Amino acid sequence: MKYLTLIFILPVVLGEFHVFAPYQEVKAAAQSTALLPCFFTVAESKNGLRFVIIIWKHKGIELIQYMDRIVKENSRTTLLESELQKGNASLVIRNVVFEDEGDYECEVTEAPNSETRRIYLHVTVAPKISLKPPLVVVDQQNSLECRAEGFYPGVVSIEWLRDSQPLSSQSPVQIQNNPDGSFTASNSYTFIPTVSEIGGVFSCLVQHLSLNEGKEENRLHICKPTLTISPRILKKGETKVYCKLDGCLFSKVTMRWLKNGYTFHFLTCEGKRECIISIDVILSIPRKEWEEVSCEADLDGNNKPLIQHATVTLAGVPEKMALGVVLIVVIITVLVVLLPIIIGVVFVPYVCKKFQNLCCFYEEKCCVKKQTWRIKRKRKHSSLTDGANMMNEFGETTEIPTRLQYQTEEGNSHHVRFIETPA
Known part of the structure; x- marks a missing residue:
C-alpha cells in the first residue's frame, strides 16, 4: 500500500496527467462485490474535475461514465464518488456473476490528455470437496472417489497421494458442466490396503484458482474396524451385554441388536472413534440358560456391514452345551416340518403298492387290492x-x-x- 501511495503522490508533485492500475488481474468470488482499482492524476489541479471524463468498459461495452460531475451508472456497477476528488476512479461491481469475467478498460480523459488501463477480472467459485467412503478399511477392496463440485472456472487438478507422494496409475479427471455454469469433477481410485499400512495417510489433493494457496488436501486414514460382544457369560445378577465398535474414526455409524433376525434396539454415532450399544439379557436356571443375539454395524460409505453373533449363557452353563441345545431344537423343528411331506410323498404310495391286503386312503384316492x-x-x-x-x-x-x-x-x-x- 505504501508503494502505491508513493506512485500516486509523485505525479501530483510533478503536476503531470497520468492513469495507472496497480493490478492487471483481480480475482472475485461469485455473488461477492469486486473492486477494480484505477487511479489518475491531473495536470491542472486548480480546475479540479471540471474537465475530467471517466469511462469504464467491459468487452467493449460502456458500463459507467463520469462527466460534468455527473455519474451515469447501472444497477450493479458504480464509482466511489467521494474518492474521485482524490484521483480514485476504481469500479465497484456488486453481486458478481460468471458473465462479469473478462477484460475491463479504465479510460480517463483530461483534454487534451487521455489514457486507458486494462484489468482482467477472474470470477471464481471454490469447489465443495468430498471423499467417499470417509474411511479406508484394510483387507478389503476400497473404491474411493474424490469429488469437487460447483467450482469456477473449469480448470482443476485432482490427484491421489499416499504419505504425501503421488500414486501411480491414476485415472484421468472427469469434468462435467453444471446447468448454472459451474463445473463438477471427480477422480476415482481402487485398491486393497494391507494391515502393514494401518496408520498411513491417504489423501486427495485438489488444485484450483479459488482455493487458499491454490490447493486443498483432504485426508483419509487407513484402519481396521473391530466389532466385539461382551460379556458372553453372565454372572448371577448380571443382565447387560455390550457391543463395541472401534479401530477407526467413524464419520457416521449405525449399530443394532438383533434376535431371530429382528432388530429390537439401534444406536447412531457420528464423528467418534468408539461406539457402544448395550442390551439386557435376562437368564435363569433352568427356565432360560442361554440366548442367541447378533450385533451389526453399518459404516458410512461401506457397503458391507460388520456382523457379530454370540450365545450368551449363565455362568456354569458351558457355551458348547448351549450350542448343542440350539442344534437339537433346529433338528426337531426341521423334522416336524418335513415329516408329513415325506410320509405323503414317499411312504404312503410305497405301502399301497407293497401290501395288497391294505386299503389305504391318501388325498381322497383309494387303493384297494x-x-x-x-x-x-x-x-x-x-x-x-x-x-x-x-x-x-x-x-x-x-x-x-x-x-x-x-x-x-x-x-x-x-x-x-x-x-x-x-x-
Whole structure:
C-alpha cells in the first residue's frame, strides 16, 4: 500500500496527467462485490474535475461514465464518488456473476490528455470437496472417489497421494458442466490396503484458482474396524451385554441388536472413534440358560456391514452345551416340518403298492387290492347288486356301489376276492 501511495503522490508533485492500475488481474468470488482499482492524476489541479471524463468498459461495452460531475451508472456497477476528488476512479461491481469475467478498460480523459488501463477480472467459485467412503478399511477392496463440485472456472487438478507422494496409475479427471455454469469433477481410485499400512495417510489433493494457496488436501486414514460382544457369560445378577465398535474414526455409524433376525434396539454415532450399544439379557436356571443375539454395524460409505453373533449363557452353563441345545431344537423343528411331506410323498404310495391286503386312503384316492369280509350267509357263488351291504371284520357295514362277483370259503371269517364287472 505504501508503494502505491508513493506512485500516486509523485505525479501530483510533478503536476503531470497520468492513469495507472496497480493490478492487471483481480480475482472475485461469485455473488461477492469486486473492486477494480484505477487511479489518475491531473495536470491542472486548480480546475479540479471540471474537465475530467471517466469511462469504464467491459468487452467493449460502456458500463459507467463520469462527466460534468455527473455519474451515469447501472444497477450493479458504480464509482466511489467521494474518492474521485482524490484521483480514485476504481469500479465497484456488486453481486458478481460468471458473465462479469473478462477484460475491463479504465479510460480517463483530461483534454487534451487521455489514457486507458486494462484489468482482467477472474470470477471464481471454490469447489465443495468430498471423499467417499470417509474411511479406508484394510483387507478389503476400497473404491474411493474424490469429488469437487460447483467450482469456477473449469480448470482443476485432482490427484491421489499416499504419505504425501503421488500414486501411480491414476485415472484421468472427469469434468462435467453444471446447468448454472459451474463445473463438477471427480477422480476415482481402487485398491486393497494391507494391515502393514494401518496408520498411513491417504489423501486427495485438489488444485484450483479459488482455493487458499491454490490447493486443498483432504485426508483419509487407513484402519481396521473391530466389532466385539461382551460379556458372553453372565454372572448371577448380571443382565447387560455390550457391543463395541472401534479401530477407526467413524464419520457416521449405525449399530443394532438383533434376535431371530429382528432388530429390537439401534444406536447412531457420528464423528467418534468408539461406539457402544448395550442390551439386557435376562437368564435363569433352568427356565432360560442361554440366548442367541447378533450385533451389526453399518459404516458410512461401506457397503458391507460388520456382523457379530454370540450365545450368551449363565455362568456354569458351558457355551458348547448351549450350542448343542440350539442344534437339537433346529433338528426337531426341521423334522416336524418335513415329516408329513415325506410320509405323503414317499411312504404312503410305497405301502399301497407293497401290501395288497391294505386299503389305504391318501388325498381322497383309494387303493384297494384285497379285503377280508364277514358275511352272514354261506354260498359257493353269489352276487351282490347295486346298493347291497356287506359287513367287514371290524363290524362295519359297507355299501357296494357296483355289481360285484365274489367267492366264499367255509369258516367264520371269509376272504373275498372282488372282481369289478359291468353293471
